[in-house]
Amino acid sequence: xxxxxxxxxxxxxxxxxxxxxxxxxxxxxxxxxxxxxxxxxxxxxxxxxxxxxxxxxxxxxxxxxxxxxxxxxxxxxxxxxxxxxxxxxxxxxxxxxxxxxxxxxxxxxxxxxxxxxxxxxxxxxxxxxxxxxxxxxxxxxxxxxxxxxxxxxxxxxxxxxxxxxxxxxxxxxxxxxxxxxxxxxxxxxxxxxxxxxxxxxxxxxxxxxxxxxxxxxxxxxxxxxxxxxxxxxxxxxxxxxxxxxxxxxxxxxxxxxxxxxxxxxxxxxxxxxxxxxxxxxxxxx
Numbered sequence: 001x002x003x004x005x006x007x008x009x010x011x012x013x014x015x016x017x018x019x020x021x022x023x024x025x026x027x028x029x030x031x032x033x034x035x036x037x038x039x040x041x042x043x044x045x046x047x048x049x050x051x052x053x054x055x056x057x058x059x060x061x062x063x064x065x066x067x068x069x070x071x072x073x074x075x076x077x078x079x080x081x082x083x084x085x086x087x088x089x090x091x092x093x094x095x096x097x098x099x100x101x102x103x104x105x106x107x108x109x110x111x112x113x114x115x116x117x118x119x120x121x122x123x124x125x126x127x128x129x130x131x132x133x134x135x136x137x138x139x140x141x142x143x144x145x146x147x148x149x150x151x152x153x154x155x156x157x158x159x160x161x162x163x164x165x166x167x168x169x170x171x172x173x174x175x176x177x178x179x180x181x182x183x184x185x186x187x188x189x190x191x192x193x194x195x196x197x198x199x200x201x202x203x204x205x206x207x208x209x210x211x212x213x214x215x216x217x218x219x220x221x222x223x224x225x226x227x228x229x230x231x232x233x234x235x236x237x238x239x240x241x242x243x244x245x246x247x248x249x250x251x252x253x254x255x256x257x258x259x260x261x262x263x264x265x266x267x268x269x270x271x272x273x274x275x276x277x278x279x280x281x282x283x284x285x
Contacts, residue, residue, distance in 0.1 A: 005063055005083045015199075026060055030044055035172040037073065037075075038053075042054050042055060042058045043184045044096065045284065045285065046284055046285055047164070047284055048146075048281060048282055048283060048284035048285075049074065049282065049284065049285075050074070050078070052083055052084060052085075052131055053074060053077070053083060053131055053135060054129065055132075056061070056132040056135045056136075057074070057077070057135065057285070059072060059132060060132075060135060060136060061274065061285070065193055066139075066143075066201040067128075067285055068171075069139050069142050069143060069146070070135070070139060070280075070285075071279045071285075072138075072142055072166070072171055072174070072175060072275065072279055072283040073111075073138035073139045073142060073152060074135070074278060074279075074282060075274075075275035075277070075278030075279045076110065076111060076138050076175065076178055076275055076283070077110045077134060077135065077138060078251045078275070079109050079271065079275050080110070081109075081110045081111070081112060083110065083183075084109075084110040084131060085196075085213065086132075092110055093108065093109075094109050094227055097109075097129060099172075100115050100125055101125065106158070107126070108128065108129055109128040109129040109130070109133070109134045109137075110131055110134035111134040111135070111138045112127075113128050113137050113141075115128070115132065115136070117137075117141070118134055118137055121137055121140040121141060122140070123136065123137050126247060128175065138178070142174050142175075142178075142216065144182070145173075145174035145177045145178070145182055146170055146171070146174045148182060148185045149169075149170045149173045149174055149185050152173075152185055152186050152187055153187055153248070153250070154169045154170045154173055154185075154251055154253060155169055155170065155250070156168050156169070156170055157169055157251060159172040159173065159252070159253045160249070160252045160253050161253050161269050161272060161273070164269065164272070164273045164274045165272055165273070165276050166275075166279050166280070167254070169250075169251035170244070171278070171279075172247040172251075172253050172272050173185055173251075175272050175275045175276070176253055176254070176268050176271065176272050177271075179256075179268055179271040179274075180256050180268055181252070184254055186199055186200065186201070187199070187200035187201075187248050188248070188249045188252040188254065189202075189203050189244050189245055189246060189247055189249065190245045190247045190249060191207075191242035191243060191244050191245065191249055192242055192243045192245075193240075193242055196209070196242050197249050197252055197254070198242060198244045198248070199244075200248060202243065202244040203244050203245060203246040204244075204245075204246065205244055206241050206242065206243055206244075207241070207242055208239050208240070208241050208242075209239050209240045209241075209242065253268065253269065253272065254268060255268045255269045256258055256268045272279070
């Protein structure tokens with residue numbers, strides 16, 4: 001079969017090129033208008049959310065993520081990094097990210113998450129330094145923590161910190177665990193000291209205080225400890241011995257305290273209260 005040769009004049013070729021460019025320009029213009037329309041809608045629908053996290057939020061909602069968990073995740077990001085803003089975050093974050101890329105273990109990104117934690121959640125270092133990846137990462141963490149809380153007997157009723165929390169004990173302990181570790185999600189039992197509770201796995205046994213529940217948290221219990229800049233108390237209390245009973249304290253939230261290098265002390269209850277404050281204000285979705 002012979003090839004057909006079509007000859008065009010310069011004028012005809014110019015007309016064809018002009019028509020193609022016009023069609024492409026129209027497509028680009030339509031796409032741009034669609035994006036603008038979507039952004040306007042997103043900003044309107046999620047006006048209670050920090051502007052930098054409206055598109056990430058809309059993206060994850062479209063993927064079917066729980067709105068309640070998204071609210072908690074936004075609250076954690078607000079608490080951890082002031083939504084990736086503020087003097088402290090802006091000053092420390094570049095150095096911390098460089099250290100993480102070099103293999104160092106430090107909390108990075110809007111959610112102040114460690115690379116090894118991100119890896120366990122199926123995310124990489126690049127993802128958790130983005131707003132979308134950070135929000136996704138906290139949601140993934142919270143889903144695991146919430147499932148563990150349910151298995152540990154926590155209910156959807158108020159926790160031991162009452163109105164200072166979210167109103168849902170499952171949520172409160174999940175949020176607390178982002179501060180003190182998921183290992184602290186378990187049944188808590190009374191001891192012979194009414195002010196001290198301990199893991200129910202020790203029921204019937206004597207346990208020695210490491211630092212009571214209203215004292216120091218573990219070295220990596222809060223953001224500053226994860227950053228490696230928190231300091232233990234210069235005068236830790238004397239160790240005591242407690243007898244753990246078999247009486248479970250329903251919906252208990254432990255309260256670890258950490259003295260920060262800059263003189264601003266942090267507690268688990270204070271952490272949950274701050275996150276709950278954000279959570280309660282996110283009422284536009």
